[in-house]
Amino acid sequence: MNLDAIRDKLGYQPLLLGIFGLLASGALAVVSNAAGPAIVAAEAKDLRDSLADVLPAGLADNDFLNDTVDVDRDGKTVTIYRARHGSDLKAVLFKVAERGYSGEIQVLMAVDPAGKILGVRVLKHSETPGLGDKIEAKKSDWVHAFAGKSLGEPAADKWAVKKDNGVFDQFAGATITPRAVVRAVKGGLQFFATRKQEITGQGA
């Protein structure tokens, strides 16, 4: 069969496009199938690493990635990870989010059963490089200021950046970003306080 002769036929074009579409989706299906489990495993490891990073070393000995409970927060489901040592609940970890200067800032926080913060990390943000990105633990130790704080300590009206008469530092040239993180963490503590029974799975 002469390729040049049939190439200009009307039926050839849609057939060719269809074949390439099929081949492409076939290739994607094969790769997606082959890579899927590895991707899930790698993402689980990432999550475990970031969760372990927020917890003080040696605090928990359970597989907290699989000790979870879903709690509803204003219509959205929040997954709570429970860190235990033996059978004692040592901490709960969950993600909170707040709108920053550009886009959403995702924050992971660890709270002990009494409502005291054990650690806070920013998981994802798109703040201005060089200004707002000081909320990252590897760029500045600002985010460590949250450890040890709780809803009563400092008082509710002091849960703000210094510019708003609070206790948390802001950065030169970037107030909106730290303000959003403070608001996210405070919201997370309030969420913990109001839904404590569901979150910890223990009697109030």
Place this chain on the structure above:
Amino acid sequence: MSETGKLFKEGLWDQNVVFAQMLALCPTMAVTTSGTNGLGMGLATTAVLVVSNVLVSLIRKTVSDQVRIPVFVVLIATLVTVVDMAINAWLHDLYKVLGLFIALIVVNCAILGRAEAYAVKNGVWVSAVDGLAMGLGFTGALVVIGLIREFLGAGTLFAQASQLLGPAFSFLEVQVPHYGGALLMILPPGAFAVLGFLLAGKRILDRRLEARAAAAPEDSTPAVA
């Protein structure tokens, strides 16, 4: 000059994706906040460019003119997605550094540009070389822009290169002491400014070279057919 040499000269300088063809300016400006980012994006693009050029060259006789663009678009999008998934699954640490860039390659018009301008008319081997040369030229441009912006904007060079290339390359990382950096260079205006100055510089250099070639006596250069 051999065909390979000519392709490299075109890819790296005469037809440089960024500085001469002015293609792919969107990813160029977006990722060049540091030399390391530019290098990562450049290398990932180079890999995709070589493979896409080879594939397009392989099917160039089967695909008719009327449907070649949709076919190439499907091909390139598939390729980028496959690369994205494969790196995410099996080279996850690299993915955490490059992940952002790989998805951006799909909108890089330089890939389709090379498929259209070169691979569809030429054999598999030279198309692969063309992809490599164009990719390296793109990488070079991104690294240069990234390094200038990083140096002026943050006072560092190749910050976090060891995350991308492995701990052995940590010697590349340089920190300028006592320099806070001019933040503007990291922000989008810095990208426009640096690109503009580099483009102007290349034009001036090219014009000088042209003038010198024209002024050179006839007998000093061998006759070229």
